[in-house]
Amino acid sequence: MAENLEVKVLDQVVVRFSGDSGDGMQLAGNIFSTVSATVGNGISTFPDYPADIRAPQGSLTGVSGFQVHIGAGKVYTPGDKCDVLVAMNAAALKTQYRYAKPGATIIIDTDSFGPKDLEKAQFATEDYLGEMGIDADRVVACPMTQMVKDCLADSGMDNKAMLKCRNMFALGLVCWLFDRDLNLVANFLREKFAKKPAIAEANIKVIQAGWDYGHNTHSSAINVYRVETKEKTPGRYMDITGNKATAYGFIAAAEKAGLKLYLGSYPITPATDVLHELSKHKSCGVITVQCEDEISGCASALGASFAGALGVTSTSGPGICLKSEAMNLAVIMELPLVVLDVQRGGPATGLPTKSEQTDLLQALFGRNGESPMPVMAATSPTDCFDAAYQACKIALEHMTPVVLLTDAFVANGSGAFKLPDITKLDAINPPYVPEELKGKWTPYMRAENGTRYWAVPGREGFAHILGGLEKDSNTGAISTNPENHDLMTRLRQQKIDNIQVPDLEVGGDAEDADLLIVGFGSTYGHLHSAMDELRQKGYKVAQTHFKYLNPLPKNTAAVLTKYKKVVVAEQNMGQLAGYLRMKVDGFVPYQFNQVKGQPFVVEELVNAFEEILKK
Amino acid sequence: MSYTAQDFKKGQPRWCPGCGDHFFLASLHKAMAEIGVAPENVAVISGIGCSSRLPHYMATYGMNTIHGRAAAIATGAKVANPDLTVWQVSGDGDGLAIGGNHFIHANRRNIDLNMILLNNRIYGLTKGQYSPTSPRGFVSKSSPYGTVEDPFRPAELCFGARGHFFARCVATDAKGTVEVLKAAYEHKGASVTEVLQNCVIFNDHCHDVVYNNEGRKKNAIYVKHGEKLVFGENNEFGLVQQGFGLKVVEIGKDGYTIDDVLVHDAHCEDNTLQLKLAMMTPEDGFPIALGVIRDVEAPTYDEAVHAQLAEVSAQKKYHNFTELLETNDIWEVR
Numbered sequence: 001m002a003e004n005l006e007v008k009v010l011d012q013v014v015v016r017f018s019g020d021s022g023d024g025m026q027l028a029g030n031i032f033s034t035v036s037a038t039v040g041n042g043i044s045t046f047p048d049y050p051a052d053i054r055a056p057q058g059s060l061t062g063v064s065g066f067q068v069h070i071g072a073g074k075v076y077t078p079g080d081k082c083d084v085l086v087a088m089n090a091a092a093l094k095t096q097y098r099y100a101k102p103g104a105t106i107i108i109d110t111d112s113f114g115p116k117d118l119e120k121a122q123f124a125t126e127d128y129l130g131e132m133g134i135d136a137d138r139v140v141a142c143p144m145t146q147m148v149k150d151c152l153a154d155s156g157m158d159n160k161a162m163l164k165c166r167n168m169f170a171l172g173l174v175c176w177l178f179d180r181d182l183n184l185v186a187n188f189l190r191e192k193f194a195k196k197p198a199i200a201e202a203n204i205k206v207i208q209a210g211w212d213y214g215h216n217t218h219s220s221a222i223n224v225y226r227v228e229t230k231e232k233t234p235g236r237y238m239d240i241t242g243n244k245a246t247a248y249g250f251i252a253a254a255e256k257a258g259l260k261l262y263l264g265s266y267p268i269t270p271a272t273d274v275l276h277e278l279s280k281h282k283s284c285g286v287i288t289v290q291c292e293d294e295i296s297g298c299a300s301a302l303g304a305s306f307a308g309a310l311g312v313t314s315t316s317g318p319g320i321c322l323k324s325e326a327m328n329l330a331v332i333m334e335l336p337l338v339v340l341d342v343q344r345g346g347p348a349t350g351l352p353t354k355s356e357q358t359d360l361l362q363a364l365f366g367r368n369g370e371s372p373m374p375v376m377a378a379t380s381p382t383d384c385f386d387a388a389y390q391a392c393k394i395a396l397e398h399m400t401p402v403v404l405l406t407d408a409f410v411a412n413g414s415g416a417f418k419l420p421d422i423t424k425l426d427a428i429n430p431p432y433v434p435e436e437l438k439g440k441w442t443p444y445m446r447a448e449n450g451t452r453y454w455a456v457p458g459r460e461g462f463a464h465i466l467g468g469l470e471k472d473s474n475t476g477a478i479s480t481n482p483e484n485h486d487l488m489t490r491l492r493q494q495k496i497d498n499i500q501v502p503d504l505e506v507g508g509d510a511e512d513a514d515l516l517i518v519g520f521g522s523t524y525g526h527l528h529s530a531m532d533e534l535r536q537k538g539y540k541v542a543q544t545h546f547k548y549l550n551p552l553p554k555n556t557a558a559v560l561t562k563y564k565k566v567v568v569a570e571q572n573m574g575q576l577a578g579y580l581r582m583k584v585d586g587f588v589p590y591q592f593n594q595v596k597g598q599p600f601v602v603e604e605l606v607n608a609f610e611e612i613l614k615k
Numbered sequence: 616m617s618y619t620a621q622d623f624k625k626g627q628p629r630w631c632p633g634c635g636d637h638f639f640l641a642s643l644h645k646a647m648a649e650i651g652v653a654p655e656n657v658a659v660i661s662g663i664g665c666s667s668r669l670p671h672y673m674a675t676y677g678m679n680t681i682h683g684r685a686a687a688i689a690t691g692a693k694v695a696n697p698d699l700t701v702w703q704v705s706g707d708g709d710g711l712a713i714g715g716n717h718f719i720h721a722n723r724r725n726i727d728l729n730m731i732l733l734n735n736r737i738y739g740l741t742k743g744q745y746s747p748t749s750p751r752g753f754v755s756k757s758s759p760y761g762t763v764e765d766p767f768r769p770a771e772l773c774f775g776a777r778g779h780f781f782a783r784c785v786a787t788d789a790k791g792t793v794e795v796l797k798a799a800y801e802h803k804g805a806s807v808t809e810v811l812q813n814c815v816i817f818n819d820h821c822h823d824v825v826y827n828n829e830g831r832k833k834n835a836i837y838v839k840h841g842e843k844l845v846f847g848e849n850n851e852f853g854l855v856q857q858g859f860g861l862k863v864v865e866i867g868k869d870g871y872t873i874d875d876v877l878v879h880d881a882h883c884e885d886n887t888l889q890l891k892l893a894m895m896t897p898e899d900g901f902p903i904a905l906g907v908i909r910d911v912e913a914p915t916y917d918e919a920v921h922a923q924l925a926e927v928s929a930q931k932k933y934h935n936f937t938e939l940l941e942t943n944d945i946w947e948v949r
Contacts, residue, residue: 034944037946038946040948188944191944192944232948232949233948234947234948234949235947235948236945236946236947236948237945237946237947237948238940238943238944238945238946239943239944240943248936248939248940251936251939252936255935255936260695262691262694262695264691281939282923282924282927282928282931283924283927283928283930283931283933283934284933284934284935284936284939285924285928285934287694287695287920287924289690289691289694289920291687291690291720292687292716292717292720293716295684295687295717296684296687296690296716296717296720299680299681299684299687299688299691299717300687300688300690300691300694301691302688302691303660303678303687303688303689303690303691303692303693303695304691304692304694304695304696305691305695306658306678306688306691306692307658307691307692307693307695307696307699308695308696309695309696311691311695325681325684326681326684326688329680329681329684333678419940419945420940422935422936422937457655457656457658457676457692457696457699458655458656458696458698458699459655460653460655461655462655463654463655463674463675463676463677464676464677465659465670465671465673465676465677465678465679466677466678466679467670467671467678467679467680468663468679468680468681469679477626477671478671
């Protein structure tokens, strides 16, 4: 570090990498977040990419972004707006500048701001900074493309391969700006490209060039920042996305239960990565079947469960509609099944790559007949692991399908994941029919907690038939008897109601808050940050958050009715609010609803909640 | 351990008196006993419809599921638990209309399922609408002026989906039915057995040409691998190849001798002639082919899945969750 340089210590910082879809922004962002996590920073990331496979180069619709939030302590969101914006071309600057804080540092590749690039990005003049109202002092502008080519001139790489390293130059600049140890980056790359050492070294060289460029040319103009680490939870960590964490949760649960994991799935954005991840791990005994459609994905998973495996199916919004029929079959057959819905924007095909919480009511009620089904929602990328694990535990121990809701935001986002110790995870004990019931057992006979016993094919003396038609509670034969149907309906409901889920926890000013903030699933971090800010402003605010939506935690009514004001904030038009009103007598909350396909903005939440507090 | 048909029987079937399902069920019980797989290692999986009630009358494991999805559910059961012998029972509506997609893909993947297609060319349980196998112009409750669409022919669909086993029997013909069911079981991979079956209420007489012994003598040909394709009350007729097609000849007439008559080859990979056999109808001057028409060994999906698991397992260094975690870039915070 140059001696005359001021190093500012920050509590947290947000960097947004943006460029064309093929520019490697996700990789650059990932490396930066991982390296930051390595030194103990809190991290949260969010990729924001277009639905097009490959929009025309340099076009406004083809811009892909990756936002990284690092903090001295724990960070709860990828951040509203960024402190540093990397814009690899004119279109990226045009579309992404709105995510930059006033006074943010902007890093651009001037080689991608030629007349044609500016025209494609719909700039009117060559003074693109002026047009955007950007102060040139805040800009680190350099001919990145040319410098990368020069740097790799003697590498023997072709032009195309060299240009692929452009993202690393930008990363080098960012590493300089935040005083990151390049050795950590180099180690990461050497491991990642273990089989292609030449590529690793080329990338490392370019990163060093980016670092040097920042150091040599801008050290007087721009401050260098450092995010120190405040508190560390000792342990071994990895960087994990929500979808990968979900896949890991399924693998861990199957292993813990001593069952084969079977995934029946049909590719759909943004759930596909779960299929991709699980398909890799055949050496752990994971069976994945890419089915002919969503219906078959769910139906085959149910068949697998019948045959004695842990059946899982994964999908996103439009797919859950198609799966409903087989999910309902699982309800009446009382077989374990886990249905993962990575929610996206809807209705219909809607916004495939964007995030919403609009499938809650579909998950709770979107089936014919009285069809109670446990529903859970993961609260962060790393929580996807626990949520997936617990969903499997509930499905297997209570012989029921379970819906696990995540969404594009948590599924694609990532965080530092403390490696779990499988021996310390909750035991999973399916209710296998005891041998001594042979001769007396019938298919719908129940254990003490109301759960049907599981007789896996292959066991002599327990052959039986399950079906979608109503069954007699005693004999298991098809029955249309009115009293029996009423009884079976109640037994199925009771079984779900009996499931033990953890009580709601209340954070913040739990005793005397003037406002309780309520949400579910992926908005946890944003709502938590909003609460923190309001409390810093001097308000008495508390927060509670639903991970288990059916059955609801036992203390739900007590918590919701304890505070003067309650606001339910969700990325839909009020599905949780309506559901809670149905479940809690006299509960009338304020609502904050936003359906933009984008995560909440903490600042907007704070403003909205402040309004409510002032009422 | 040997079994009798009784070991596979359960309950009192509740189909209409005279329904072809009764005949078929009796043959299935008999076939199961002769096959000799223990009832607890058998799963019978059906969709919805009259014929899909069948698992309720089997003393095996079973699932009576939702309309059209039996093949998909059976797929999961077989792939997850390859030790199970899986029978999948559908009617023509269940299997070829709402379940058409799953039917073709189960065939294409060649999953070791024994798929039974009970074909009465009508929707029985919903009380008499035309089905995907009803002939063009068929008058039913939902087609009072006759249908204006052509039917599927199950064999063609099976072959088109690259199916490796197709057999046909008549529900009332116990001997022929038991024989093809045993062959279907012996075949490794997806097998389709089309059962011609009468619906006494809504489509009576739909298979009359072959439904009784007399009819079969005149209008059916029993095909058997390695044997001459001859038929008629005294085997006086035979099938010969003419150009790209088949032709019925009377042996000893017009210069045709028994040497000209084709020998059936169910194991031939090229399905051209097998398809021609399967598609023959009396309307076109041909007998209906019964028996095992195609039976070609090929890699099965369920075996391939598990072989791949073993192969990858042998290559990779991680085999459980704890080892899997270690394959990632890990850092330690002290």
